[in-house]
Amino acid sequence: MRxxxxxxxxxxxxxxxxxxxxxxxxxxxxxxxxxxxxxxxxYASWTALTMLDDSNASGWxxxxxxxxxxxxxxxxxxxxxxxxxxEFDTExxxxxxxxxxxxxxxxxxxxxDAGFVEVARAExxxxxxxxxxxxxxxxxxRWVRLTIADNHGDAEWVELMGFRGFAPRPPSxxxxxxxxxxxxxxxxxxxxxxxxxxxxxxxxxxxLLEGSIEGRVMKxxxxxxxxxxxxxxxxxxxxxxxxxxRGFWWSGDSERTANGAGTWNGTWKSATVGxxxxxxxxxxxxxxxxxxxxxxxxxxxILFDLDSATLRGESKPVLDEVVKLLAAEPQWKLTxxxxxxxxxxxxxxxxxxEQRAASVKxxxxxxxxxxxxxxTAGFGSSxxxxxxxxxxxxxxxxxxxxxxx
Numbered sequence: 001m002r003x004x005x006x007x008x009x010x011x012x013x014x015x016x017x018x019x020x021x022x023x024x025x026x027x028x029x030x031x032x033x034x035x036x037x038x039x040x041x042x043y044a045s046w047t048a049l050t051m052l053d054d055s056n057a058s059g060w061x062x063x064x065x066x067x068x069x070x071x072x073x074x075x076x077x078x079x080x081x082x083x084x085x086x087e088f089d090t091e092x093x094x095x096x097x098x099x100x101x102x103x104x105x106x107x108x109x110x111x112x113d114a115g116f117v118e119v120a121r122a123e124x125x126x127x128x129x130x131x132x133x134x135x136x137x138x139x140x141x142r143w144v145r146l147t148i149a150d151n152h153g154d155a156e157w158v159e160l161m162g163f164r165g166f167a168p169r170p171p172s173x174x175x176x177x178x179x180x181x182x183x184x185x186x187x188x189x190x191x192x193x194x195x196x197x198x199x200x201x202x203x204x205x206x207x208l209l210e211g212s213i214e215g216r217v218m219k220x221x222x223x224x225x226x227x228x229x230x231x232x233x234x235x236x237x238x239x240x241x242x243x244x245x246r247g248f249w250w251s252g253d254s255e256r257t258a259n260g261a262g263t264w265n266g267t268w269k270s271a272t273v274g275x276x277x278x279x280x281x282x283x284x285x286x287x288x289x290x291x292x293x294x295x296x297x298x299x300x301x302i303l304f305d306l307d308s309a310t311l312r313g314e315s316k317p318v319l320d321e322v323v324k325l326l327a328a329e330p331q332w333k334l335t336x337x338x339x340x341x342x343x344x345x346x347x348x349x350x351x352x353x354e355q356r357a358a359s360v361k362x363x364x365x366x367x368x369x370x371x372x373x374x375x376t377a378g379f380g381s382s383x384x385x386x387x388x389x390x391x392x393x394x395x396x397x398x399x400x401x402x403x404x405x
Contacts (some may be wrong), residue, residue, distance in 0.1 A: 024084055028052060028144060028165035031391040033077015033173075033237055035142070035246065037112045040070040043157075045263075048072050049246065051163045054390040056089040058127050059161030061098075065157040073112045075235065080109060081167040082140045086120055089162030091129040097154035099126040104149065105133070105165075107141035116145050126152040129162070162387050169306075173215035175314060176242050181274045184266035190274040194283045195317030197301025201279035205230075208279060210286060212301040216240070219395050221298075222249060225278075234264055235392050241404045243268040284321035287402065288329070295404040302360065302400045307344070309355035311363060319360065322402070323367045325384045333373045337359050337401040340396035342381040354378030360400055375405070 004197035028034055029052055036048035050058040052074070062070050083105075090099035102123055106116035122133040144165060151158040175196050182189040187203035198218060200209040211220035216238040223231035236247030249264045273281075280286050283301075290297035303319040304310060311319075324331060338357035340349040358375035365371045386393035 023169050024166040025077055025169045026164045027078070027083075027167050028074060028086075028163055029054075029172070029391070030237065031092050031217065031235060031272075033215050034074050035077070035237055035239060036072055037075045037239075038071065038073035038145075040072065041066045045085065046159070048074075051160055053248075054093050054392070056161050059089070059093075059159055061094075061157055061159045064156050067151050067154065067156070068149065068357060072146045072148075074144045074146070075112060075239075076144070078170040078173045080140045080142045081165075081170060082138050083107065083119060083135045083144075083165045083167045084131045084138075085135055085166050087162070087164040087166070088122075088124050088131045088133070088160065089129040090124060090131070090144050090160065091127050092161050093127065093159040095154065095157070096126060097152045098157045098159045099152050100158060100160040101126070101146040101152050102149040103133075104147040105135075106145040106147075107139045108143040108145065109139070109141040110143075112143050115139075115141075116143075149313040150334055172303075172312070175213045176216045176238055178213060178218070178238060178242055179271070180268060181270045181271050181272060182245070182266035185262075185264050188274060189271070190276065190279070192273045192282065194321060195301055196303055196312075196314040197283050197299075197318040197321075199279075199283045199286050200273075201276035203276060206276075206278045208286075209234075210298070210300050212303070214303070216242075218245065218247070219392060221300075221396075223370050223378050233386065233392055236264060236266070274341050282321075283318065284325050287321065288325055291332070291334075291402060291404045297402050299360075299400045299402055304356055304359070305378065307352070309352065309359045309366050314383060316363070323369060325365060326364070326369050326373065333375075333405040335375045335377055335403040335405055337403060338376070338378040339383055339399045339401065340381050341397040342384065343394065346380055346382075349380035350378055352378075353380050356400065 022323045039048045043061040043063050046061035048060050051060045086105055093099045106118050108115040114284040117139045119135045119137045123132050156209050179193040185191045189202045191200040196212045198211050198213055206225035208223050209220050218236040222234050222235045232250045234249040236245040238245050244267045247264045249262055277282055287297045303312040336357045338353035340353050357378050361374045361376050384397045386396035388394055
């Protein structure tokens with residue numbers, strides 16, 4: 001029966017015709033800024049959030065005995081979308097009969113509580129990943145309601161490891177203003193935003209933060225005093241009011257698990273950006289410190305149009321910090337390195353990385369930096385610092401680095 005149902009789901013996949021001009025991306029993704037706003041009962045750390053990550057190894061499980069009619073509502077991070085299809089993962093559930101079976105997907109343009117229209121319905125196989133279900137109605141909305149009506153017979157548990165929804169890529173959202181101090185799982189979390197760049201500290205083991213914000217999604221790198229390997233990526237999302245965040249952190253020296261090495265949540269405390277003894281307090285200060293100590297610094301918050309070398313306006317406050325730094329250090333000369341993820345071919349990525357480095361140089365020169373102090377280099381995707389299989393990894397690989405000559 002399992003293989004029969006899987007075959008039916010595979011046949012359904014053949015109906016997913018869509019315009020060749022529309023790039024479909026997974027918007028029911030934590031990394032796209034989507035958050036659960038209504039959640040049913042949950043077993044331990046098997047939360048709704050873990051259905052939205054990039055891995056089929058983590059997922060949601062209901063509280064013991066709650067196997068019927070579990071309802072979720074997810075709010076998209078970048079506004080309304082019209083879904084073409086949905087996908088479900090059940091291969092790595094913990095036991096036969098626990099996989100979500102009958103599911104209904106609805107979309108609302110109104111709110112998390114009203115205005116829902118059914119757009120898809122399916123019977124899922126018990127242990128099959130990537131089960132595709134076409135949207136039978138095209139409804140634009142910001143809230144997605146998923147109802148898991150039952151499972152495949154287990155009396156105690158129902159589980160779903162992955163839920164994805166594909167729609168045309170929306171326009172880039174303006175970054176949320178998030179500067180301030182937050183109470184977090186790792187002490188007070190002080191965050192300063194400059195354009196799309198983020199720098200800060202947290203009051204736990206000399207913690208430092210750097211990264212960027214896109215819409216409501218923070219993509220950060222953390223590091224602590226424990227040694228060169230005591231660092232890693234973190235990903236957090238704000239709701240629309242910006243008063244809290246939810247997220248995960250990963251350790252740089254461990255195998256990346258689906259739901260992170262741990263959760264990292266925070267609640268807004270003050271609009272004042274506090275400080276830590278081990279933090280300079282600004283983006284320019286941290287870049288200067290890294291260049292002086294190691295001769296190299298990643299320039300977070302430099303964003304370009306999709307598959308383009310055109311700088312986005314949000315990047316300019318970051319580059320203005322570099323202008324100030326070079327004015328304060330007139331003897332310094334820098335190489336600007338461009339790096340891409342592995343989404344395109346090697347030749348294309350090489351050219352794109354060179355063009356992006358040149359765009360950064362052109363902006364700095366336009367702001368008064370002597371062109372003779374700047375050289376450029378592009379490395380395409382050849383110097384990846386993270387896994388290109390995940391959106392978080394690809395975001396880390398798309399970067400600009402400064403190297404002191």
